[in-house]
Amino acid sequence: MIDFRTQQGGTAAITPERIDALRTALRGNLVLPDEPGYDAARTLWNAMVDRRPAAVVRAAGAGDVIQAVKFAGENRLLLAVRGGGHNIAGKATCDGGLMLDLSAMKSVRVDPALGTARVEPGALLSDFDRETQAFGLSTPTGINSTTGMAGLTLGGGFGWQSRKRGLTIDNLLGVDVVLASGEFVQASPTQNADLFWAVRGGGGNFGVVTSFEYRLHKLGPEVLAGLIVYPIEQARQVFEGYRAFTASAPDEMTAWLVMRKAPPLPFLPASVHGTEVVVLAFCWIGEASQGNELAAQLRRFGTAAGEHVGAMPFAAWQTAFDPLLERGARNYWKSHDFKTLNVDVERILCEAIGRLPTAECEAFIGHLGGAVNRVPTDATAYPHRDVEYVINVHTRWRDSSDDARCIDWARQLFDALAPHATGGVYVNFMPEDEAQRVAAGAYGPNYARLGALKAKYDPANLFCLNQNIRPQA
Numbered sequence: 001m002i003d004f005r006t007q008q009g010g011t012a013a014i015t016p017e018r019i020d021a022l023r024t025a026l027r028g029n030l031v032l033p034d035e036p037g038y039d040a041a042r043t044l045w046n047a048m049v050d051r052r053p054a055a056v057v058r059a060a061g062a063g064d065v066i067q068a069v070k071f072a073g074e075n076r077l078l079l080a081v082r083g084g085g086h087n088i089a090g091k092a093t094c095d096g097g098l099m100l101d102l103s104a105m106k107s108v109r110v111d112p113a114l115g116t117a118r119v120e121p122g123a124l125l126s127d128f129d130r131e132t133q134a135f136g137l138s139t140p141t142g143i144n145s146t147t148g149m150a151g152l153t154l155g156g157g158f159g160w161q162s163r164k165r166g167l168t169i170d171n172l173l174g175v176d177v178v179l180a181s182g183e184f185v186q187a188s189p190t191q192n193a194d195l196f197w198a199v200r201g202g203g204g205n206f207g208v209v210t211s212f213e214y215r216l217h218k219l220g221p222e223v224l225a226g227l228i229v230y231p232i233e234q235a236r237q238v239f240e241g242y243r244a245f246t247a248s249a250p251d252e253m254t255a256w257l258v259m260r261k262a263p264p265l266p267f268l269p270a271s272v273h274g275t276e277v278v279v280l281a282f283c284w285i286g287e288a289s290q291g292n293e294l295a296a297q298l299r300r301f302g303t304a305a306g307e308h309v310g311a312m313p314f315a316a317w318q319t320a321f322d323p324l325l326e327r328g329a330r331n332y333w334k335s336h337d338f339k340t341l342n343v344d345v346e347r348i349l350c351e352a353i354g355r356l357p358t359a360e361c362e363a364f365i366g367h368l369g370g371a372v373n374r375v376p377t378d379a380t381a382y383p384h385r386d387v388e389y390v391i392n393v394h395t396r397w398r399d400s401s402d403d404a405r406c407i408d409w410a411r412q413l414f415d416a417l418a419p420h421a422t423g424g425v426y427v428n429f430m431p432e433d434e435a436q437r438v439a440a441g442a443y444g445p446n447y448a449r450l451g452a453l454k455a456k457y458d459p460a461n462l463f464c465l466n467q468n469i470r471p472q473a
């Protein structure tokens with residue numbers, strides 16, 4: 001017998017014959033703890049998460065997903081679903097349950113005539129960028145190329161193109177979904193429109209998405225992008241410049257502000273390495289001459305310690321932050337939404353950056369607004385259509401003995417910022433311990449409708465390992 005954990009916290013003993021029958025039915029494979037591939041499948045981006053599922057189904061296609069979902073549902077097994085494995089909360093794996101690993105399903109098929117792409121749920125942003133940019137096409141996604149397209153899309157998705165073109169979900173045309181019943185359905189504005197509404201921000205709560213179809217836009221392949229690095233002593237003037245700049249920036253310009261210790265980047269003098277800095281990271285996706293003028297404005301905020309700015313392939317810019325965000329470190333995040341930034345926010349951030357618990361920790365301000373906010377709050381499950389800025393507190397460290405110190409720093413900074421924030425939060429930036437923020441913080445006015453749709457599509461809450469929406473009559 002193989003003991004699995006059930007959704008209710010009990011144990012289900014499954015015979016080896018039934019495991020073998022599932023294994024035989026798959027086009028991909030099923031991996032048990034002592035078999036090759038098990039550790040690779042269960043290991044996620046965030047090294048804080050170290051869980052051991054009783055078995056992993058490594059799906060090769062929608063057929064395998066149907067088999068795995070039926071097996072978990074019939075036996076009431078705890079089920080975890082993994083796309084890119086990047087989520088900070090680490091709910092893509094579990095202890096003792098069945099893990100459905102979609103990471104081998106990586107196909108990205110561009111239709112240049114229609115300007116669309118069909119993408120499987122194991123594709124990473126890097127897979128999507130390389131394939132679509134070969135056609136000079138793209139759609140808004142995130143800023144770190146090792147992130148999974150699936151989880152990013154299901155939470156909303158934003159990055160360098162979003163102010164011009166909306167969230168990733170605003171460019172989603174349709175999805176294939178395996179429901180909790182094991183039934184395969186398609187959802188789009190014209191088919192199962194309520195399900196399509198729910199998956200656009202509702203995370204993995206409503207089914208396993210086996211294919212995403214996106215609208216594509218012309219982009220690059222080169223964009224004007226880069227980093228301008230200021231010493232922390234100039235934080236006040238850079239912050240003031242950033243506030244004014246972002247208040248009037250055209251939608252083609254996205255600038256994020258990062259406060260951290262300077263990594264040993266080759267364009268910075270050695271004397272700056274390891275010191276606290278304010279970094280402007282920007283990407284301009286419009287016509288070149290206007291972009292150069294805007295970049296010049298960013299340079300006038302102070303006297304930069306160094307910069308790396310120029311025309312570069314968009315797919316390369318998408319990898320710019322990858323070296324700082326490699327898998328294997330311990331990570332804990334806190335996040336707030338903001339409508340405006342004020343001097344108190346700047347003061348609080350500067351004070352916290354003065355006592356960073358490790359050299360890999362940082363706080364960043366992401367700029368939204370633009371096309372993201374021209375979509376009604378109730379048009380998709382993602383509700384934060386009046387947010388201009390997101391501030392993330394990223395703690396990152398290597399040694400478990402630093403856990404308490406790093407997590408405390410993040411929580412203290414989060415608490416200090418709270419009076420200035422909206423109370424809302426992007427579901428994809430929530431850590432594991434924030435279940436109490438899901439209803440009001442992540443979904444607000446859309447939560448009641450999501451609860452009703454959860455009751456319709458997943459009444460037994462089979463898909464519970466996520467930022468969970470409870471089924472509600």
Ligand SMILES: Cc1cc2nc3c(=O)[nH]c(=O)nc-3n(C[C@H](O)[C@H](O)[C@H](O)COP(=O)(O)OP(=O)(O)OC[C@H]3O[C@@H](n4cnc5c(N)ncnc54)[C@H](O)[C@@H]3O)c2cc1C
Pocket residue numbers: 045081082083084085086087088090091092093102121141142143144146147148149150151152153154155156157158159203204205207208209210325428429465466467
């Ligand atoms: C370093 C870093 C940078 C980031 N940058 C950005 C950014 O710029 N913009 C942004 O919007 N977000 C960003 N994110 C957040 C990112 O969008 C989420 O972490 C996202 O959930 C990652 O998706 P994944 O498929 O890799 O994750 P996973 O951990 O595999 O999945 C997350 C959850 O989604 C569900 N899920 C995954 N695949 C499916 C599926 N096919 N069907 C149903 N449910 C599924 C499961 O519940 C799973 O637990 C970043 C995260 C990190 C760690």
